[in-house]
Every structure is written in structure tokens, then in C-alpha cells.
Amino acid sequence: MIGKSTYKAAREVAQIAEDHFATQIEAAKKENGENLATIPPARIIEAMIDAAFWASLRREEGQSPKISLAFLPPEQSEQPLRFEHHLTLSPAVLTKIGPGVERPGIHLGVWYEGDYLHIWGMTRSIPDFCFVLDVSEPGLLVIKHRRRDGFGKFVNVVVLTGDQIKIVDEQSVHTPECPDLLYTLLGFDSHRIWNKSLNVLVQLAVSMRSHRKGGILLVVPSGSEAWRKSIRHPMRYAVGPAYSELAKLLLQQDDKDPLWQDEVKRAIEAMAGFTAVDGATIISDKYELYGFGAKIDRRAGSEPVEKLIMTEPVLGGGATIDQPALSGGTRHLSAAQFVHDQRDAIALVASQDGRFTIFSWSTCENMVQANRIDSLLL
Structure with a gap:
């Protein structure tokens, strides 16, 4: 039954989440959007969060559940797996069914009849802007939605x-020189202007974070050799000629072809895997691999980084100017120095604890900016 939650945070964010989805879905309708989800009412959002949170703290055969709940009726899904009898949406049920739905892309379908919420089955297909609630680990929940183009x-x-x-701050895109990657992660794109290259960088970031070994990915301008002045030579795992599998796949772009999508994902996973090796992985902005395991050096004649701008795209995460050491460990310091010396490059840094930061150069402030984005990658 839909009632008041016992998880305080569920009550605090339910209306905020409803307002967000209402704004997105109504805007898409005005653009004649198709395959759009139903706006989730706050009371249902609250109940779903409450059940998922308490389920996340339970264990089944020693394992915490990792599940994804999607708010939609079975009619809005393609080829849904429907249970003969509805299941009650409760922590006990979610814990029991959790081991069977851990694989990526599988959602438990949640709908309601009157004041009763139920699980009707499973699906891989959901409409645009569908309310999704992910249970990533004990006590960690993420409210998210499918992109417009899917x-x-x-x-x-x-x-x-x-x-x-942490409420994602959509106004972060209006800060001066907001990195394109951050703009994309915040969902400010449309089917008309969607840049698949940026989407690939997002997928690289997600994959880097998921291997939990930490790493640095340096993205440098194609055709330029200036970056070599900031790398210690010889580079242990230099690649010559540049490896261009991913670059070639992007030139063959056919995002409606599942086989092409699978090939791109495989190439992305392989490239992100190199970042697990100690040192930096270096690619061009066209996704050609130049090498990995590289050691970053301060460019000859360059000054060490003394301060940078730190931001996080959540409410209350406004820009502060501080010492580079506060942005993280050795990887973060090295990445900040690289961007300071190579101002047309960007650096993506993943920590073993899940922290993820984009380093780029701000011409407005004339210093390195560090955007912490791990809350957008979960």
C-alpha cells in the first residue's frame, strides 16, 4: 500500500523528482516527442524509494541486492516478461528477486492500482524519460531517466x-566554460544536436570508474604533438601507429544498428581497460590511442599548479578556488599539471574509491578547473 515512508530522504526528494520529470516530459511533448513515459506522482516516487532503500540494507545469501526499478505499465514496454501474479513492492520481495535481475539493462516494472504498488514483471525496454530507481549498493540509490534518443x-x-x-544542479551548464562532457552528462542535448563523440566520452568515463583500479585518460588534439612535452620518454606502452579501431567505428556511425552499438561498446571497454595500468592513457579527440602507462611530467619552463577551481554539479556544489592537493591524490595533481601545461587538452581521472573528476582549462579564470562528476556516473 502507498503510505508514508519511514526513510526520511524519500519524503524530501519525492516532489523534487516529480517536478523534474514533469518538466522534461512536458517539454518533450511540445517538441512532438514520441515514446514518452508517464509522469511519476510524488507519492509513488516516495514509496518506491522507501522500499528500495530498506531492501538495499538486506542480504540474500550474503549478497546485497543490486536492482533497477522502472515506473511504467507493461503496455509501454516491448516484449515484457510478465508475472502471472503481481508481486508486492516491498523490501522482502525486492531482496528475494534481486539475484535474478542484477544484469545491466534489466528493470523490474512497477505500476499501481489505486493505492497499491506492484511489480508486474521485467523489461529491457522503457520509454523516454522513464523514472528509473537504481540500487547500486547498500544505502546508495540513484534516480535517473533514459535519454531522449535512447x-x-x-x-x-x-x-x-x-x-x-545530492540533487543534480541543471544550472551547472550555465557556468562559464562548462565542459562539453559535463553538459552531456546533465542531459542537455537533443536528438537533433546529439554529439555521438561526446556520448563515447561519457561511456569511457563510466567504464573507467567501473573497473575500480583508478586511472587517468588524457584527451589531446588530433594531429598535435605538443602533448609529448608533458610526458616522460620513452613511454613504456607507446602505440605506433595510433590504434584507431574506435575512431573507425564512429565514422561508420549507425546508432540504430544493434551490432554497431555492440562493437562500439566493446571497443570502449577495451580502451577504458588500458586506464587500469599505472600511468596515463593518451588518446586523441578522434579516439585514436597513442599509448598507455605514460608518466606525466611538468613541461620544461612551466610553473607548478598552485590553485584551481573546484566544482560539483549538485545543489550547493558551487565553484571554490583551492589548492590542487584538495582535489585528490597523485593522479589528480598530475592531471591538473598536464592541463595547466597543455591547455587544449582535458584529463579524466578516476579514483579507486569511485571519485571521478574532469580537468580542463578555463580561459575566463586563467586557471585549471576541476569538475567532480561521480554523482553523474552512477
């Missing part, structure tokens, strides 16, 4: 970690 990482709306609430 290709790429879902857009995060709210991240709940115990009693900590």
Missing part, C-alpha cells in the same frame, strides 16, 4: 547515500 548512459537526477542527498 543511446548512451541514463541521465542522473538525484543521488541518495544514506541521509545524504
Whole structure:
């Protein structure tokens, strides 16, 4: 039964989430959008979060559940797996069924009849802007939705970690020199102007974070050799000529072809895997691999980085100017120095603890900016 939750954060974010989805879906309708989801009512959002949170703290055969709940009727899904009898949406049921739905892309379908929420089955297909609630680990929930064109990482709306609430700040895109990658992760794109190259960079970031070994990915201008002045030579795992599998796949772009999508994902996973090797992985902005395991050196004649701008695209995460050491460990310091010396490059840094930061150069502030984006990659 839909009632008041016992998880305080569920009550605090339910209306905020409803307002977000209502805004997105109504805007898409005005653009004659098709295959759009139903706006989730706040009371249902609250109940779904409450059940999922308490389920996340339980264990089944020693394992915590990792599940994804999608709010939609079976009629809005293609080839849904429907249960003969509806299941009650409760922590006990979610814990029991969890081991069977852990694989990526599988959602438990949730709908309601009157004041009763139920699980009607499973689906891989959901409409655009469908309310999705992911249980990533104990006490960690993410509210997200499918992108308008359906290709790429879902857009995060709210991240709940115990009693900590991070609401993604859509106004972050209006800050001076907002990195294109951050703009994309916040979901500010359309089918007409969607840049598949940026989408690939998002997928690389997600894959880098998922291997949990930490790493640095340096993206440098294609055709330029200037970056070599900031790398210690000889580079242990230099690639020559540049490896261009991913670059060639993008030139063959056919995002409606599942086989092409699978090939791109495989190539992305392979490239992100190189970042697990100690040192930096270096690619061009056309996704040609130049090498990995590289050691970053301060360019001859360059000054060390003394300060940078730190931001996080969540409410209350406004820009602050601080010492580079506060942005993270050795990887973060090296990446900040590289961007300071190679101002037309960007650096993506993943920490073993899940922290993820984009380093880029701000011409407005004339210093390195560090955008922490791990709350957008969950």
C-alpha cells in the first residue's frame, strides 16, 4: 500500500523528482516527442524509494541486492516478461528477486492500482524519460531517466547515500566554460544536436570508474604533438601507429544498428581497460590511442599548479578556488599539471574509491578547473 515512508530522504526528494520529470516530459511533448513515459506522482516516487532503500540494507545469501526499478505499465514496454501474479513492492520481495535481475539493462516494472504498488514483471525496454530507481549498493540509490534518443548512459537526477542527498544542479551548464562532457552528462542535448563523440566520452568515463583500479585518460588534439612535452620518454606502452579501431567505428556511425552499438561498446571497454595500468592513457579527440602507462611530467619552463577551481554539479556544489592537493591524490595533481601545461587538452581521472573528476582549462579564470562528476556516473 502507498503510505508514508519511514526513510526520511524519500519524503524530501519525492516532489523534487516529480517536478523534474514533469518538466522534461512536458517539454518533450511540445517538441512532438514520441515514446514518452508517464509522469511519476510524488507519492509513488516516495514509496518506491522507501522500499528500495530498506531492501538495499538486506542480504540474500550474503549478497546485497543490486536492482533497477522502472515506473511504467507493461503496455509501454516491448516484449515484457510478465508475472502471472503481481508481486508486492516491498523490501522482502525486492531482496528475494534481486539475484535474478542484477544484469545491466534489466528493470523490474512497477505500476499501481489505486493505492497499491506492484511489480508486474521485467523489461529491457522503457520509454523516454522513464523514472528509473537504481540500487547500486547498500544505502546508495540513484534516480535517473533514459535519454531522449535512447543511446548512451541514463541521465542522473538525484543521488541518495544514506541521509545524504545530492540533487543534480541543471544550472551547472550555465557556468562559464562548462565542459562539453559535463553538459552531456546533465542531459542537455537533443536528438537533433546529439554529439555521438561526446556520448563515447561519457561511456569511457563510466567504464573507467567501473573497473575500480583508478586511472587517468588524457584527451589531446588530433594531429598535435605538443602533448609529448608533458610526458616522460620513452613511454613504456607507446602505440605506433595510433590504434584507431574506435575512431573507425564512429565514422561508420549507425546508432540504430544493434551490432554497431555492440562493437562500439566493446571497443570502449577495451580502451577504458588500458586506464587500469599505472600511468596515463593518451588518446586523441578522434579516439585514436597513442599509448598507455605514460608518466606525466611538468613541461620544461612551466610553473607548478598552485590553485584551481573546484566544482560539483549538485545543489550547493558551487565553484571554490583551492589548492590542487584538495582535489585528490597523485593522479589528480598530475592531471591538473598536464592541463595547466597543455591547455587544449582535458584529463579524466578516476579514483579507486569511485571519485571521478574532469580537468580542463578555463580561459575566463586563467586557471585549471576541476569538475567532480561521480554523482553523474552512477
